[in-house]
Amino acid sequence: MNPPSPPAQIVRAIDVIRKKRDGGELSRYEIHSLVNAYTAGDIPDYQVSAWLMAVVLRGMTRPETAALTDAMLHSGDVLDLSSISARKVDKHSTGGVGDKTSLVLAPLAAAAGVAVPMISGRGLGHTGGTLDKLEAIPGFNVNLPVAQFRRILETCGCAMIGQTAEIAPADRKLYALRDVTGTVESPYLICASIMSKKLAEGIDALVLDVKTGSGAFMKTEDDAAFLAELMVETGERMGKEVVALITDMDQPLGSMIGNALEVVEAVEVLRGEGPEDLRQLCLELAGWMLHLGGVSATVEDGKRQSEKLISSGKALDKFRQMVELQGGDPRAIDDPGKLPQAQRTMTISSPEGGYLASLKCEQIGTACVVLGGGRERKEDSVDPAVGIVLHKKVGDAVSTGELLATIHYNSEARAQRVRELLEVSYQIADSPLEKRPLIHRIIGRT
């Protein structure tokens, strides 16, 4: 989509607010006018926050959602990666606990010949962030200028950086306002925020990992599917190939939570090891990335190619190359001892025998934040070394006194709070429960 034609008449913010308040459908031109004027500082916060609340409570149609995404996308730079001949494909997750798939997928898809220009975020609340994980690698620089990002992408096929000031400034301004006005929780606004930033990467296709369950922002599968459909349709309206996998976040993904620990586990997967759930999800997402990236005829073929790239060591080589190009110490990939290490560990054992029935996922994410591994406020710094290793996952048999988890910590007081949190996060049952599926649903491209 192109920005709409120049104004035939001035759009007044008050009229746009009233129209949405009364349940009307805004035109593309009205939405672009509002977003552009707000980004330029021509409309005050108090008008936009009233409009945002009206959107939260009245919703948006699909064309309105696409227009809002488009307006936010074009509020800043859109990367032009046409110099790269490979198809550009990215993956985005709505956030969870222990989700280190990005660290596996970028080098894996790049090893297959797909270009992966990945712009990621930091952890907030109980969820982790890719940038924080990458920064656990000594020297790794996520704050690269666009020119260098492009050079690394051309050299290596993948590059992973943080948000730049030039990308979707409207989203930055709107998100800050939503955060303080109770207007974060709207699928339409969430969709526009995610999609405007992802499409600014100049990609051809996008694989979305929409989490559902107790550790996800979307607790129910229906809410997750609604958001997923919205993002898929919005991306398609803007000429991109988009597929969304609704995946489980009712317990943490994999066994390790914490920045350096997650790098270790991602490397394990790139070596063909690592926990089964994480490995399976990485292969599924990689299969889609390769398929949408035009290097595999089917998703299944993409998964097979990915497995080969892992067993041949090519995927890990690619990760090593990217780490080096972004200033990181590649030896940390092969020797976890070169990653930040917590000073102490403490173990938690099961008070009874049976089967692990549930693991309170959000609570475990919060436990990692309490250790210092995440941030409660944007300005907080993180401790890359701390975290939690889970020795049992939902469905596993456990005997009395058997190890459930190990806490990696640097502060005794924090570790004690986390022990208490973890002790109430486990539920043991007499008989094994039916396991939730890892992949609940696939939306788009069917």
Added chain:
Amino acid sequence: MNPPSPPAQIVRAIDVIRKKRDGGELSRYEIHSLVNAYTAGDIPDYQVSAWLMAVVLRGMTRPETAALTDAMLHSGDVLDLSSISARKVDKHSTGGVGDKTSLVLAPLAAAAGVAVPMISGRGLGHTGGTLDKLEAIPGFNVNLPVAQFRRILETCGCAMIGQTAEIAPADRKLYALRDVTGTVESPYLICASIMSKKLAEGIDALVLDVKTGSGAFMKTEDDAAFLAELMVETGERMGKEVVALITDMDQPLGSMIGNALEVVEAVEVLRGEGPEDLRQLCLELAGWMLHLGGVSATVEDGKRQSEKLISSGKALDKFRQMVELQGGDPRAIDDPGKLPQAQRTMTISSPEGGYLASLKCEQIGTACVVLGGGRERKEDSVDPAVGIVLHKKVGDAVSTGELLATIHYNSEARAQRVRELLEVSYQIADSPLEKRPLIHRIIGRT
């Protein structure tokens, strides 16, 4: 009601916004905290506008509405008129075209022994305002300090002034924000705004004139009744006697529209003359004021007393006395030639014969604004002399070429625009239509 007890814990604006967004009921303490913090400048506009939009779309319960009214009332001074032994009763109208009842009612009720401490507003949009009408009387001062207001009230039994900075400052701040954020149109917010200002007058009882019809803010009788019930219940929850009359505003009230013209017509009613609809409505409202003011056993008795006070000239004497006490020229009451006069008049005749079927009320109010008699923006000044005199009302027989209206104007260009507006405001039918009742419903005290 008294302000709630001191804070047990800090209320965060974001939590109050989220609770209302999700349809929850706010506590008195949460509402008082929000209003107090906003009035003190401790909460930014952008949070309050998001909250206001959530209130518009989610509504409020009766206890919430009463708590909001109470918080706004206690944001400033509440007049203490306990030194006046008579019961204090006011009347408030939700705004219409040609509604000059306040100018009749204040002296009429005062002549009967009721104290009327009336704090009024200015015209805005297509509706007129009592202060603008009073200021058409040469010298009349509506900006009196509270001490002088009280002295005049003690001397004369009635006094009519404008809003002071000390009364309900929260309403002033909230109204300014609502005006620019599309959050005016909520019965809950309208109720709290009206009732907080009226109860700050230190009254014992209140008669509400809630207009309905094409010239009113509440177009349908149901909307008007909803607002009326809300205001009656809110007033009662706050220990006041309140009654609301739902009255017709589908055509202008009386025959004259424009500030000086409306003074002339109000004086006519105080002389026992004037148009029948205006006369009837004044007597009905006066009947209620006298009854709630404790000087008549029934409303009917109050109406009879009012008729006598008019025929004896005592009501007009009271008006003359109040005008003089507030600095106005009392000779203007007896000699309309001493009121501002427009330089020219222009007549509009009926293009066909039949019966007047409808008169577009809002359009006629707007026509008066176009002449300069009202204001489109708060900062506009008004021309007291201009206006419109209607020679026919809905239901009247009219023959071809007969006079429909006379425009009193000072600008030829404006008069031409108004002629065009008026010509499309009249609808003539072949047979007489059933007339709408003047008083649709009475709410409260039944």
